[in-house]
Amino acid sequence: MAGMAGGQGEGSGRINTPAEGALRAVRSLVEQEQTDQATQLYEELGAVQRERLRREAAQRPVKERRGLVEVLRRARDFLGAARLMDGDGEDATVADLYAQSGQYLEAAEAYLRAGEAERAAAAFERAGALERALDVYRNLGARESMAQCLVRLGRPFEAAELYRQLGQAHAEVEALGGVKPEDSRYVEAVLRISTLLDSEGFTHRALAVLADALSSSEEARAEPGLVTEKARLLRRMGMEAEAEAMLLRRSVGAAAPAANGYRFLKAIPIFGELSLEDMKDLYRLARQVIIAPGAVLLEKGTPGTGLFVLMDGSVDVYSGPEDDARHLNTLGPGQYLGEISLVQDAPVSAQVRARTQVRALRISRSDFEHYLDTHEAAALRIYRLFTQNLAGRVRALST
Incomplete structure (x- = not known):
């Protein structure tokens, strides 16, 4: 019947519930474990009603709150879900929810309670609470x-x-x-x-x-x-x-x-929209490495470990590790290897060996992931350019 809690309008797919009964209807659907319907109805509530529902739920036992937390997560009300769970002892999950909602300071505190100090420090950085981040890093x-x-x-x-x-x-x-x-x-x-x-x-x-x-x-x-x-x-x-x-x-x-590496790093396409400060922060992450002639920089089939930017010397790129592997290319100063492994978990596609002694800048994948966690605007620009470059490669291969 129209107007009953949980009733469906013909062909509309919407739950037609009077406003005064909407809160009761959500609670009822949660109790009946009809999570999808409860999520839909929660999404259709007004902001005031949703706030009232969360406030009332906060006073209920943990078991009742859990059902509503799942509804909020599916509705992408990550902040509401985090606040409902906060204090229940699941600090790592609460921290992730706070981070998803953009509340990085609250996320950092929850990560600390969960014993995940490194993630806490990164969240403090992202929130701009640099002194707090510094204290955690110092510890x-x-x-x-x-x-x-x-x-x-x-x-x-x-x-x-x-x-x-x-x-x-x-x-x-x-x-x-x-x-x-x-x-x-x-x-x-x-x-x-x-x-x-x-x-x-x-x-x-x-x-x-x-x-x-x-x-x-x-x-x-x-x-x-x-x-x-x-x-x-x-x-x-x-x-x-x-x-x-x-x-x-x-x-x-x-x-x-150019051989100081900064200009080479800056010229890599996926870093093409970084601000000066973000670019300088990235450059400080890089470490200079010396690679002996004949040493393997990247081994085909193994997980990618990060980016190499060549400053001096040259490397040979082969189709594989075999003695008779096909020689694909020779790279020298200003060229780079492994940038895809910074943003995509994929095996190395070629064997790379130093032809001469090589001096290079190296940014490890773990250091780069930390950089992305603490530089939100830079991360968005990098992922957008990576996606555009990848799409361009796909188009080139298909034409």
């Missing part, structure tokens, strides 16, 4: 994640010290690059950057950093340490004193050598 001893938080908190020297301990010179340079000229330790930062860049073979870039620092203020130009360092680098390059001014003018405008 975990996760120094790389601590350094990322410190950079985002505007504490570059502390971040740089951690990167120094980790032996990640390029990340230390990026962290110290955030020190402003008005900072009392600015000269110290510039000198450290210069030393690191020069030791990595980027003397021109070190000179550019020094030139920029010397032009930033009268105080910087008066610093003997900066002048001494500039002179050291010029002597190292075998340049005459009278060429100093020209060299500095050129180095001020010179781009950083």
